[in-house]
Amino acid sequence: MSKIILTGDRPTGPLHIGHYAGSIRRRVELQNSGEYDKIYIMIADAQALTDNAENPEKVRQNIIEVALDYLSCGLDPEKSTLLIQSQIPELCELSFYYMNLVTVSRLQRNPTVKSEIQMRNFEASIPVGFFTYPISQAADITAFGATTVPVGEDQLPMIEQTKEIVRKFNSVYGDTLVEPDALLSANKSCLRLPGTDGKAKMSKSLHNCIYLSDSEEEVRKKVMSMFTDPNHLQVSDPGKVEGNPVFIYLEAFCRDELFAEYLPEYANLEELKAHYTRGGLGDVKVKKFLNNVLQEELAPIRSRRKTWETDIPAVYDILRKGSLAARQAAAKTLADVKESMKINYFDDRALIDQQTLKYREQK
Numbered sequence: 001m002s003k004i005i006l007t008g009d010r011p012t013g014p015l016h017i018g019h020y021a022g023s024i025r026r027r028v029e030l031q032n033s034g035e036y037d038k039i040y041i042m043i044a045d046a047q048a049l050t051d052n053a054e055n056p057e058k059v060r061q062n063i064i065e066v067a068l069d070y071l072s073c074g075l076d077p078e079k080s081t082l083l084i085q086s087q088i089p090e091l092c093e094l095s096f097y098y099m100n101l102v103t104v105s106r107l108q109r110n111p112t113v114k115s116e117i118q119m120r121n122f123e124a125s126i127p128v129g130f131f132t133y134p135i136s137q138a139a140d141i142t143a144f145g146a147t148t149v150p151v152g153e154d155q156l157p158m159i160e161q162t163k164e165i166v167r168k169f170n171s172v173y174g175d176t177l178v179e180p181d182a183l184l185s186a187n188k189s190c191l192r193l194p195g196t197d198g199k200a201k202m203s204k205s206l207h208n209c210i211y212l213s214d215s216e217e218e219v220r221k222k223v224m225s226m227f228t229d230p231n232h233l234q235v236s237d238p239g240k241v242e243g244n245p246v247f248i249y250l251e252a253f254c255r256d257e258l259f260a261e262y263l264p265e266y267a268n269l270e271e272l273k274a275h276y277t278r279g280g281l282g283d284v285k286v287k288k289f290l291n292n293v294l295q296e297e298l299a300p301i302r303s304r305r306k307t308w309e310t311d312i313p314a315v316y317d318i319l320r321k322g323s324l325a326a327r328q329a330a331a332k333t334l335a336d337v338k339e340s341m342k343i344n345y346f347d348d349r350a351l352i353d354q355q356t357l358k359y360r361e362q363k
Contacts, residue, residue, distance in 0.1 A: 001178075005030060006146035008042030008085070011062035012052065015069040016209035017294070018193040018202035020301075021252045022152050026185055028074040030150070039080040040144045040326060041070060043319070046086045047136060050129035051120060067315050069212050072305035077318045085140065087323040090330035094139035095132070097337060101168045102135055102161075110134055112157045138162040142177045143330040150183040152192055173340040177333075193252060194245045198227030210294070212301055219298060223291040228283045235282040241273045246286055253293050262292040 007027060009019060031039050043066050048059045063084065070082060085091065107113060113134060117126055129136075134157075141149055141162050149159055159182040166177045194200055195208025202209050210222050228246050232239040241247040256268045266272045272289075275281045308315060338344040345351065 001147065002037040002145070003035060003148065004038045004040070004144060004146050004178075005036050005148045005150065005183075006040045006042065006141050006144050006180075007150050008040075008044050008140075009066055010044050010048040011059055011066045012048050013058075013062055013204040014065045014211045014213050016202055016204070016211045017249075017253075017298075018209065019069075020073060020212055021193055022185065023150055024070070024073045024075070026150055026183075027080075031074075031076060031079045036148070038144070038329075040146070040329075041075060041080050041082050042085050042140060042326075043067065043083070044085045044140070046091070047133055049086075050127055050133055050136075053127065053129075063319075064312065064315060065213070067319055068305055068308055071308050071315065071318075072212065072301045074304070077322065081325050082318055082322040083326040084319055084323050088143070088327050088330050090327065090334040091136070091139045091143055093334060094143055094330075094337060095136045097341065098135050098138055098165050098169070099132065101165055101172075106161075106164075107131060107134060110157050110161055112154060115154070134158050134161040135165070138165045141180050142166060143333045144326065145178045145329070145333065146180050147178055148183050149180050150185075153184065154192065156182055156184075169337075169340075173337075176336050176340040194243075194248060196222050196226045196245060198245055212298065213305060214298075216295060216298075216302075219294055220291050223294060224284075224287050226287060226290075228286075232276075232283060236279050238279040239276040239281065239283075241276055246283070246290055247273060247276070250286075250290055250293065253297050255293075258293055258296060263289045 005027075007023065009015060009023075015024065027039070027041065030036060043063055045059050045063060048062075049056060052059055067082065071077075075082065113131065116130075122130070137158055138161060141159075142165075149162075151159060159180060163179050166179045169177050192200075193202050195202045195206055196210065197206070197208040199206060199208055210219055214222070223246075226245055229240040229244050231237070250269055250272075254269050259266050259268060259272075263272070266275070272281070272286070276286065335344070335347075339347070342348070342351075
């Protein structure tokens, strides 16, 4: 069986370092590993419209932002298929068929859906499209025969829902769809970075993000104003590293060799954490080091982005070609689904012959 990856992002704003640490950096590694036959990277604009239906321009404008972020981070259109979800109409038809395999109560029990509904304060005014997006996501995954879906821990219930839909479909209609597996990051600190304000989630709406497209100065300002241990008031005070965003970011991005260049009095992050914990190390010094770490990580991304920004038509052409290739794959899956469900009436020669013989015998 071919090894195929499907992953993506909602284009509701530029991507931030949480996206990079949690998924995009890993996607580039997987892309360059040579272990996968196909990699589909989806800009999920249709899903973004489920809670932005009255603000489509926001989604429209951010398509190019997300695409630039992808290319800047090293996703290669020669190795990965970059596509726009809404340009694959087969996904809607697959979603429609899968809806018959899922109950309302099952969707209501989905922890990710419950969390997202609460976060957006939908209460009883839940858009149907948003409520059913686990089904849409199942269509996305199965349309391309994805065997692997890189996700954060908060998205695991979505993958389980897809597995349930696949099993139900295959049990009713015959072995047709591929059951995917989730792929989590090996670095637990990368699964979800907190916001710069110390809140549990880095979110565009909370304005607590460091964006991949931020300038060097913007990154520096955000790092130097980051939340740390509120009880670490004096340099001499013992500090807490658990739950401290500065140290969580260092866990995600720091490399031992950067100490030799920017903080030579420490050999590695463990030594830095030990000093902070026992006291005698100020937040400003740690933040300056984190800024250097992030600038090292983001500099090549900024450089590639400047190059791509000079040829926006080429970026749209990459998305157009990727969407066309993705649609061919989705059309093949849809044809298989309709054949299994026996609703491929015009292609079913046996059905036509059977009905022809039936009515001949009645004469």
